[in-house]
Amino acid sequence: MSILRCKFTKEKDMIYISHLDLQRLLQRSLRRAGIKVSYSQGFNPHPKISFGQALSLGTVSFGEYIDIELDEDISEDDFLTRINNALPDGVKFLKAVCIDKSIPSLMSSISHGSYTLEIKVNDNITIDDIKAKIDEFMKKDEIVFIKKTKKGKLKEVNIRPLIRRLNEVSLEDNILILNAIISTGSSGNLNPNTLVEKLSEVSNLNMDIDNIKIIRNDLYSEDNKKLITPI
Incomplete structure (x- = not known):
């Protein structure tokens, strides 16, 4: 066995x-x-x-x-x-x-996920402009998302602590590619779609948030503030 x-x-x-x-x-x-x-x-x-x-x-x-x-x-x-x-x-x-x-079980130990996000940008904007907007976004202490609970009530959630890393990779033909490491576990979970939605809203980026290509690259647990894969 x-x-x-x-x-x-x-x-x-x-x-x-x-x-x-x-x-x-x-x-x-x-x-x-x-x-x-x-x-x-x-x-x-x-x-x-x-x-x-x-x-x-x-x-x-x-x-x-x-x-x-x-x-x-x-x-x-x-x-x-x-x-x-x-x-x-x-x-x-x-x-x-x-x-x-x-x-420990996977469900109890996994805390983060690494994602690649591909989004269409509807404005004429440079990669440097996007980098500056992401830098400002990541400097915020609070990014509030209105979440509907299972009982149908609305609840304010600060998603900023759930974003470990967010950086731009490329911008070509108005297609923006981002890399993100976000909370993806039982103690905290951020939907990548929510991340892009709030980035678009808070940073005033005109992006097609209804058509996001999402790739999950890997999952991680945390040990002494370092991320490690399950195997």
């Missing part, structure tokens, strides 16, 4: 399946691969599989993580070969590492 912590990608047509459908897809693929997954005890046993922070529909990711408890001993290379042969195009396992049961 062992626990494998795995890193995988989700792209192409697979970005349009929900997190629940992804869970089902991976369970079917594990069965097709003949990989023996451990199940919980009780009246309604379920596979011992746990994920990191769920990915929003339509988002490409090159850094998703999953913990799988197995009922067999299998080498990491053999596991990767068998699972990838059983998966559809658009989902690929990149790495698998055996971990100890004492290691």
Whole structure:
């Protein structure tokens, strides 16, 4: 019996399946691969599989993580070969590492995500102008977002502490590419769309906020103020 912590990608047509459908897809693929997954005890046993922070529909990711408890001993290379042969195009396992049961769960340990954001800018503006606006944006102590709670009430949330890093990469043919590291965990979570919406509003940038291409590059936990990947 062992626990494998795995890193995988989700792209192409697979970005349009929900997190629940992804869970089902991976369970079917594990069965097709003949990989023996451990199940919980009780009246309604379920596979011992746990994920990191769920990915929003339509988002490409090159850094998703999953913990799988197995009922067999299998080498990491053999596991990767068998699972990838059983998966559809658009989902690929990149790495698998055996971990100890004492290691904190992905959901409890992941705190940040790294994103690439591609947005159309509707004004004639230079990359230097955008850099200056982002610098001013990041100097603010408070950036308030009005959030609707599950009970339908409106709540003010200061999202500034949730933005660890934001910088411009390029501006070409009015397409702006940004890199961001933001809170992406159970103790704090910032939607990349919300980040772009507030940047556009606060910095007076005329951007097409309804059509943002989002790529999640990786997920991280924090150790002594340093970000580290789960494996």
